[in-house]
Amino acid sequence: MKPLVMVGAGPGSLPRIVAEAAEARGKPLAGYLDIGPDPKPPTTPLRRLGDESLLDDPAFLAVHDLVVAVQGKERRTIFEAILAAGGTLPVLIHPAAAISTTAHLGDGTVVSAGVIVQSDARIGRFCMLNTGCTIDHDNVVGDSVSIAPGAHTAGYVTIGDGAFIGLGALIIGGVKVGARATVGAGAVVVRDVAEGATVVGNPARPLPPKPR
Known part of the structure; x- marks a missing residue:
C-alpha cells in the first residue's frame, strides 16, 4: 500500500x-x-x-x-x-470495526471504531460510518451517506445518496430513505422517507415545511 x-x-x-x-x-x-x-x-x-x-x-x-x-x-x-x-x-477501516467478508465498501469510505457491517451489505463511495453504528444484512447505502454514532439499521434497508442518519437513530427492516434525506437524532423510522425530507421522533414523521 x-x-x-x-x-x-x-x-x-x-x-x-x-x-x-x-x-x-x-x-x-x-x-x-x-x-x-x-x-x-x-x-x-x-x-x-x-x-x-x-x-x-x-x-x-x-x-x-x-x-x-x-x-x-x-x-x-x-x-x-x-x-x-x-x-x-x-477504504479506511478502524481495526476495532467488524466488517462481514461478504460486505462491500466503496472508494473513500471511512469506518470508525465499533462499527458493524453485516453480510451482503453494500456501502457506497465516500461514506462516513461513525462510532458504533451498525449496518445490518443486505442494506444498500448510496454514495456520500453519513451515519452518526450509535445509529442502527435492520435488514434490507436502502439509504439514498447524500442522506444523513442522525445520532442513535433506528431504521426498521425494509425501509427506504431517499437521497439527501435527514433522519434526526433518536428517530425511529418505520416507513419510507422521501427524497430531501427531514424526519424526527418516534415514530419518525416529516417536519413541516418552513414558512416563507
Missing part, C-alpha cells in the same frame, strides 16, 4: 478520526494537504505536504493514497475530482 495522505485538516472531529484509524491499523498518515481559502492545521501533529494543487499533480497521485477529511457540501466534489485526476481513495 502506498503512503496515505489526508486531504484537508483543521481542528474538527473528522481529521482526528482519520488520523487515529490510520494509526490504529499500523500505518500512520504520511502527512496532510491544505484545502480551501482559510486552511487550519490538524489537532493531531502531522507533516504538511502542500496544498490542494498537488491533487492535480500526476506524480504526487501516483505514489500516494488519499483519504478526505473535509466535511460539508464540497466533500463529494473533492472525492470526484481526485478520482477524475487518477488518484486512489482506499
Whole structure:
C-alpha cells in the first residue's frame, strides 16, 4: 500500500478520526494537504505536504493514497475530482470495526471504531460510518451517506445518496430513505422517507415545511 495522505485538516472531529484509524491499523498518515481559502492545521501533529494543487499533480497521485477529511457540501466534489485526476481513495477501516467478508465498501469510505457491517451489505463511495453504528444484512447505502454514532439499521434497508442518519437513530427492516434525506437524532423510522425530507421522533414523521 502506498503512503496515505489526508486531504484537508483543521481542528474538527473528522481529521482526528482519520488520523487515529490510520494509526490504529499500523500505518500512520504520511502527512496532510491544505484545502480551501482559510486552511487550519490538524489537532493531531502531522507533516504538511502542500496544498490542494498537488491533487492535480500526476506524480504526487501516483505514489500516494488519499483519504478526505473535509466535511460539508464540497466533500463529494473533492472525492470526484481526485478520482477524475487518477488518484486512489482506499477504504479506511478502524481495526476495532467488524466488517462481514461478504460486505462491500466503496472508494473513500471511512469506518470508525465499533462499527458493524453485516453480510451482503453494500456501502457506497465516500461514506462516513461513525462510532458504533451498525449496518445490518443486505442494506444498500448510496454514495456520500453519513451515519452518526450509535445509529442502527435492520435488514434490507436502502439509504439514498447524500442522506444523513442522525445520532442513535433506528431504521426498521425494509425501509427506504431517499437521497439527501435527514433522519434526526433518536428517530425511529418505520416507513419510507422521501427524497430531501427531514424526519424526527418516534415514530419518525416529516417536519413541516418552513414558512416563507
